[in-house]
Amino acid sequence: MPRLTVNGQQVEVPAETNLIEAARKAGVEVPHYCYHPGLSIAGQCRLCMVDIEKAPRPTIACNTIATEGMVVLTETDRVRETRKSIMEFHLINHPLDCPVCDQAGECWLQIYYMKHGLYDPRMRDEKVHKPKAVPLGPHVMLDAERCILCSRCVRFCDEITATGELGIFERGDHSEIGLFPGRALENPYSGNVVDICPVGALTDRDFRFQVRVWYLDSAKSVCPGCARGCNIDVHVNRRRPHHAEGRRVARLKPRYNGSVNRWWLCDAGRYGFTFVDDKDRLLAPTRREGETVSDATWDEAIAALAAALRRSPPDEIGIIASPKMANEDLFAVRRLLDNRALRRVAFRVPPRVAGDQDNFLIRADKNPNSLGAELVGLGGDSRAVLEAARAHRLRCLMIFGHDLLASEWPAAEVREALGAVETVVFVGANANATSAAAHWVLPAAAWVERDGTYTNFEGRVQRFRQATEPIGQALAEWEIVGRLLAALGDESTATRAEHWFRQLVAAVPAFAGLSYQALGDGGRLLAGAVKA
């Protein structure tokens, strides 16, 4: 463990630590473009120059390993002058089209020019022009003029996805990144190149021109797209709703978690949030009588549902919960089971098409909380619940989120089952064919509209936080079930997600010792979890 001094401050770092990371540990930020902790060292941008005692000239920090007794200075006059000159080189042919550039506000050319540049431009020559607004694939747009050739995107495709689509072509000031002619950037992780691009060269086609980044608010969250539970930031546009036709979720960005997804996120997860602001969102409780659908108040809906549960024998009530629900919701359902002594419960509904899986992040189970649902005790035979309904043995069936008609089960059998039940209740965020067949439809808040936790396939319990308000009258499932419990005379329902979690921890041994505080931003593994 070498000990070194950075700007007069002593730090001890693991062997083989480079000077950017060593300085970071001392609380010193060394400006850089091409260095990325998840990629190989390129030493391409030359911006991370630092002075090292006894070295004749500034040295790049990214490719210098910290050694015992090293004395590193990041703010000498010579280093500052070097940085300024390098910024000037980087910007020689840069188009300075910030007013129409999506990266503006989170651009490291802008940030570092203000911090380390501030020179008067000396170039009189015409800038070299390159292709602009070139779609590289379904998600990524290239502006070759803005590129500083840091090669992060090239290294990402070589080292992380091993797909090798991108390269730096031509030479000198004609160099530009691009694809082999005729190919497209369409690997399942292509969106990450936008995140790691330090400038406006690679932008997100989905996010482009939606809203300026400085109008975005951010909440720490977890991707609900599969059982991995990649950590994300949800960026919402609450301050300029008219800029994106009411679309509230502007984008999802991966959030570093060394135990889950590191810096990365797959495209399916990154762009899979459109259901949140979709036109098919359920806005208010509705009741269907025959073909007539009418709005109801929450009080009417809860009262009707409580009455249905009261008048049905426990054996004639079925519940199909969902592995897309949070632990808190699932525990509320569990309480409902205990309250009414219900036994016909399940949460798994087989998808029509099996999910894809790779050996990186993507899991075949497209649900964020299957393990949580299992541990809370909702595991059961969902097909058996359906068959009981088909056999006219159920009077009340509660379905959470699933579209049973889009599952692997034959649609005709599902229709038969739904038609044979006196009261079908659907609780979910979006309308689907199953909700259309229900007698009561209760609108649930989407995951970005509420707090909660998921348990990923490895047994890591992770928090997601509310990023925006629930749409219409939607409520979190724990609150819907909680109101139902209250109507059934259960006095101990909680009014916050955190309290439900506390009750869950007290009741389910697998979760022992956890709390929202203990989960923090990176989550915690369940005590019994075996790392896969």
Place this chain on the structure above:
Amino acid sequence: MTTTDPTFSAEQLAEVRRLQALYPDARGALLPVLYMAQDTFGWISLETEEYVAGLFDLSPAHVHEVVTFYTLYFRERPGRHVVSVCHNLSCHLAGAGSIIAHLKQRLRVEVGETTEDGRVTLLSVECLCACEAAPMMQVDDRYEMNLTPVKIDRILEGLA
């Protein structure tokens, strides 16, 4: 030679493997193998880049990087003969400008173009390391030195 399905002979493939074994990283042999490909197929087409990439287990983009970096790989099919006139300092002082003008007029092409009959491609290039014989040019693999318009006409007549 067609542009489709470029393929090396068994002997050439053996030579590729010999070259690859010469370098600590087999990619070091990319330049000589690309020259082999150019000699065999006449130029480096995108199909050739993909073929060579396969020989090195590289992505075609990385072969394209190399081919576009260097000027001596032809990314379009050149004429049967390539005339490269030096326009660098010594040759320039010795009249390369008028040499190039003469070639353009005789061949009826601009620099970088190929004659309509596909006979000659005219290029202007940087120093070819024969300043003592300026002005000079390279015709295919041969240096032609101390050029005059008369000498050039004679050389052009010799190109089939």
